[in-house]
Every structure is written in C-alpha cells, then in structure tokens.
Amino acid sequence: MVFRAYFCVMVGMVLGGAVGAQGIAPKYSNEFLNIGIGARALGMAGAQVAAVNDVTSAYWNPAGLIGVAHEHEFSLMHAEYFAGIASYDYAAYTTNIQEDNQIAVSLIRFGVDDIPDTRFLYDANGALNYNNIQYFNAADYALILSYARDMSDRFKMGFNTKIIHRNVGKFAKAWGFGLDFGAIYLFDGWRFGLMGRDITTTFNAWSHNAAMVRDIYAQTQNEVPVNSIELTLPRAIFSVAKNFNLNTDMRLLTVLDLNFSFDGQRRALYGSPVFNLDPKIGAELAYKETAYFRIGAGNFQRLENFDGTRYTSIQPGFGLGFRVSEKVLIDYALTDIGSISETPFSHVFSIKVSLNPLEDDFRIYGGWENN
Helix, strand or coil: CHHHHHHHHHHHHHHHHHHHHHHCCCCCCCHHHHCCCCHHHHHCCCCCCCCCCCCCHHHHCHHHHHHCCEEEEEEEEEEEECCCCEEEEEEEEEEEEECCEEEEEEEEEEEEEEEEECCCCECCCCCECHHHCEEEEEEEEEEEEEEEEECCCCEEEEEEEEEEEEEECCCEEEEEEEEEEEEEEEECCEEEEEEEECCCCEEEEEEECHHHCHHHHHHCCCCCCCCEEEEECCEEEEEEEEEEECCCCEEEEEEEEEEEECCCCCCECEECCCCEEEEEEEEEEEECCCEEEEEEEEEEEEEECCCCCEEEEEEEEEEEEEECCCCEEEEEEEECCCCCCCCCCEEEEEEEEEEEECCCCCCCCCCCCCC
C-alpha cells in the first residue's frame, strides 16, 4: 500500500505540474531530446517506457536501470538526419553502487556542423573574396545524470537530472536544467511504466551576441534578438508491455506507450488546448536471444489536404539486432523524423557492451524474472 500511494503521489505531481504550467506561455524547446536514442528503441518507434531495462533506460525511463544484469554497461549510437546535414550522437554508461541502487551518465549531441558564415564575403573594397567565408556549428548538448532504486519485487523508480547546453556558433548560447521521474510496476507477467519528463518545467536561458548581427539584421529589417528564456513544459508517458514466450526459442515483446503533452494543441492523434495524446506501438521478436526483429509505429498526426480532406500520418520504425557475443550487441534501425518530412529515411546504428554479469541473487528484490 505504501508503494501504491507513493506511485499515485508521483503521478499527481506529473499531471498537476503540467496543468499548473498552462498559464505560462511556452516555446517549443529542447525538441532534440524527443527524437529518441538507441537503434533498438527507434526500430520500435520509441515505445520503450515499460519495456526498457538496460543502459538506455537512463533516457527512456530511469527506473529500468534496476533491470541491468551486469556490473558495467555501455552504449553508443550515431545517426544522421536530413540527408546527412544533421548528426545525432549518444553515449551512456551505468553501474550499480549497491544491490538496490543504480546510477548512469548519458551524453547526447544533435548538431549541424560547418555552416558557412558569409557576412564578410565581400571585402572592404566590395570585391568578392571566398577566403573570407568562415564556418560555425549549431549544436545541442544534454548531460543526463540518472539514479534508480529498487523499492520492492514489483515497484522500481528512478530520477534524471538534465543539464542542457545549446549554441549557435559565437552568435548565441543557452544553458538549461530539468528533472525527470520514472517508475515501473511489475505484475503477473505485465510491466506498467510511467515517465514524467521535465516535471518541474525545464528552463533554457538564452544569451545573444547581438553586436555580431546587428548590422545584418538592420539591413534585412529583422528584429535584433534579445536574451530570453524558453520553457519546456512537463510530459507524461504511460506505458504497458508484455512478453509472450512463443516456444523454447522465440519470444515476442509488445509495448504500447501513451504520450501526453501539455504545451498547446498539436496535430496529434488527439489534440486539444488542454492536452495532446500521441500513442506509440512497438514489437520485438527474439530468436534464442541472439537475433532480433523489430517494428513499430508512432508520431500519429491528423493532417489536412488542400481540398480540406483529412488523413493520418505515422512514423514507422523497423530494426534488427544481433548478439555478436555474450558482451556485445549491435542494433540497427531504419526510421525517419516523421512521414510528413520530405527527407529520406535514416540509418541508425548502436552498440551495447555488457561486462561482468551479476549473480542471480545480487539484487535485494527481484521481479524481472517473469516479466
């Protein structure tokens, strides 16, 4: 009963914080943190909150870190979007500090490199000089520090502290801070998950070097940027997952995530001024825990044609996984930002390395065995 009450209190905090933030005028901020990490997860369209129990849990649901079965676990990922213009990189590490505690550190970078700065393309004499072209990067960084605790055989919980840095060359930069909460409840072969993103509202404080662009902006009649604050309002994700043992060699994992956002009406499957609902569905077929086939669908959007007719757009996912050895797992995913995008699908590769398996009775509490 204590764990159930605690779980309900945290759900109330997530939803209450989201509703309370409605009075604040938000901006779309830190969207790079919603793309997702790990080829396994992206192959399942990001349906992970109740299913994840490895090092990538630090991103999807920190409570899942308690399910890590090795003393050390690492993960690396690289992806390119918009036909290679933007690169997305991720690295993470987790280890236990006690039998019922787990920590992790993750680093995410999403950036566009070598952007030409043509402000000085013409020299003082008005001559065209390509040697005056300089280059800069626009990149977003996130450092995620995670902590998970094993509360009982059924209830697992975790927290994230996020430090965010964004920069656009020497023109502008921002620092931000946010918190996440995650929980997993195991019951009779089912997994139920809750992920509260940015539960306290994440703030990004921007500072602009206006002197570098004032003349150009004046010539083009644009407003000179000023220092500002961006807000990322809370999101709540409810999830359910279940494993089905098809035979002695094959297992099927099915996952459903229900993503609730509260930052204004979107073209989600269900959108309203109060909240938006964006479901994600994923499945993973495992053969002898050495080969994996994954599919998923998410990012459902209700759109309109020019003639006023409506249609539904989805983001599909497809993936494969191969266990090279007891220590190394390589995953691949073919995915996209969304089917409304004109950019080609992206190839995503990630690798997970697991070292020093834990003893079967290492954890104080169990629960994962039949889930």
